[in-house]
Amino acid sequence: MNKKNIVIALDAMGGDNAPGEICAGALKACEKYDDIEIVLTGDSEKIKACLLGRQINNSRIHIEHASEIIDPDEHPANAIRKKKNSSLRVAMEMVRRGDAQGCVSAGSTGAIVAGGVLVVGRLPGVDRPALGVPIPSVEKVSLMLDVGATVRCTPKNLLQFALMGELYSKKIMNVKNPEIKLLSNGTEEIKGDDTVLGARELIEKHEKLNFGGYIEGNDVVWGKADVIVCDGFNGNIALKLGEGIMQALKSLLTDEVKKSFMAKAGMVLLAPVVKKLWTRFNYEQYGGSPLLGVNGAVIKAHGRSKSPAILSAVSVARNFIYEKVNDQLEIREE
């Protein structure tokens, strides 16, 4: 291993298409970036079989054997604690020891969050982690956090999410002066509950943050904020609802079009437009989701990831490490 390179541990066994697509993604990433080394964690025999015969120089790809796999249905924290030899835990242990600066997994979100806290560890001053997701909207790609790491939050948690989101938006999403908004049930100041109101006061008076007040559900779609702060309960419901609507429309449109020759012909002519819109709103296209607030670059790739999505998640991890995002987080410990 070249010590100057960025080392990323990649959970080869996580996700619907593991290990084949994960290994293929690793090869693509090493082809694209000559400053990274990837350590694939998981069943070494299976990983070797996936890598074998690929016509790519893979001297920067390594294998760390891990005999266990965390199942998506397992209790996340229990699985992380008990399965010390799981591909995800082994990847995270590498980050904890400093043998890797980041890790990527397409496995169980809950296990990644649990591992982020229990194995990798929180950053000093950060009380709770937040899972961020780039949300494609009409005007831009916004960052929404938290979408599932911290179910319910205190105002202070939400302030910390705002600070972490602001930094990520700047450094990784290249937004110059990101506007932060709080997800609420209306834009008027009287809206929100005590927690959201408390967070509003803390974020408003923070000198570093460009705060734009509350954002409603419909304005999320129009991109009326760069960073959307919410608790993990609301964020998770919103994210899944959006995903569900897109999938339902796709499925219903396909079914309806089948029924009529005219509609079929119309669909052929309209296909480029539909594909363009579909691609634009498919948030899976926008790389990995960062688990913010932990002591390393921990990136969650979508469970259905194929090799391009794995490449994208590895790119996010690489940028996160390259830009030293965690070193620049200023959260005062109290």
Next chain:
Amino acid sequence: MNKKNIVIALDAMGGDNAPGEICAGALKACEKYDDIEIVLTGDSEKIKACLLGRQINNSRIHIEHASEIIDPDEHPANAIRKKKNSSLRVAMEMVRRGDAQGCVSAGSTGAIVAGGVLVVGRLPGVDRPALGVPIPSVEKVSLMLDVGATVRCTPKNLLQFALMGELYSKKIMNVKNPEIKLLSNGTEEIKGDDTVLGARELIEKHEKLNFGGYIEGNDVVWGKADVIVCDGFNGNIALKLGEGIMQALKSLLTDEVKKSFMAKAGMVLLAPVVKKLWTRFNYEQYGGSPLLGVNGAVIKAHGRSKSPAILSAVSVARNFIYEKVNDQLEIREE
């Protein structure tokens, strides 16, 4: 007035298209139902001008003058308290006095909720009201409540919403044995926060309710519940997000299609399918939203309502009264 008839007070000044479309809706409703009387509340001169010259027998339409209007931007509770002569408050006072059994308004949601509690009054045993909305999904039309009346809830509030939603689903939406689910950040039992978990326990052990556990955001779209229970904060965000996605897709599709002749031609052929899907998912088509838990039929029509939507909201109010929904609500006072 025929005392056997159902009397519905209709806020003639509420909504974007008041008073013209409201009065037109009242006429349509009296044409459709011969057992209702409608009292239009608002500026009597303006209402008379709207009714004049319509070729319909309107002997069952009456006017109750009200000189003030509640503006959508006003603080809801303050407006209801201060503007005693507003069209909405006058309509609600009629319900309180028993001069009308229900009222319909396309005005400010906040003011309708505030008036429901402060003027119409809560039903015995009900701690907090809930605003229900029929949500069109792939399989069925579900009822989601609350979408904005009670921002944050206790487990007991959510249990009461489940009971009110179950009754409404049965009596007004004609679902035989409605399946109730709680909106949460996952379907596993370990999901949810303390409030959702507490509500789960209360609803689960209630002998009258057919409880199906948690429902996630994506499953809302597929219609995997008849009644979806949530607090007003989450419900409001989910509803607006869904609305925003549909509007954004419509607007982007229109813009993109304009750019290409092929796409324009395709759109012409595909128009019937798109219109069908659009109509199906446009929740405004599904009549009014009931404010449940108050002592009368209080129905909110969408702010953009034209006469067919007003007719639909009046129909909902009529059914609500006809089916004696409130008399059948069994909530034990503790």
